[in-house]
Amino acid sequence: MIRFLYVVAVLICATLPAAAATVQVNEGTASVSRGDGFQPASSGTQVGAGDKVLVSEGSSVTIIYSPGCQVSVSAGQVVTIPAEAPCLAGVVESAPATMGMTGYVIGGVVIAGAVGAAVGLSGGGGGHSP
DSSP: OHHHHHHHHHHHHHHSOSSOEEEEEEESOEEEESSSOEEEEOTTEEEOTTOEEEEOTTOEEEEEETTTEEEEEOTTOEEEOOSSOGGGGTOSOBOOOOOOHHHHHHHHHHHHHHHHHHHHHTTTTOOOOO
16 A cells, blocks of 8 residues: 555646746737747747747847746847746746646646546455465
8 A cells, every 4th residue: 555655646746747937928029939939928838958048139028937937038048948947946936827728628637637547556456366
């Protein structure tokens, strides 16, 4: 049973986005590149590690990381989303954590699948073999 709980705990941690962030366009326009060229971004656009956020001239953006921190980005800058949120190093000021509903749904599906797999691998929790 303890091994089962350990597996579930590890899987829960694995479903949390490492450096997922949300782009908040405060003024003007911004674009996001996921390695295939820049595409227009609007407030609420989700970005991940390695994605690039380009802030157009006369614009400003705030990148909100899921651990609960934010980074302001000025016009003309390109920011690459890091593998680890910058707040974990105490670099930027705190802000409310945000995670879209999609993250919760995906996390729930992964956890449910992990629980099912763990029960199946443990013999279904039934009786003991002679």
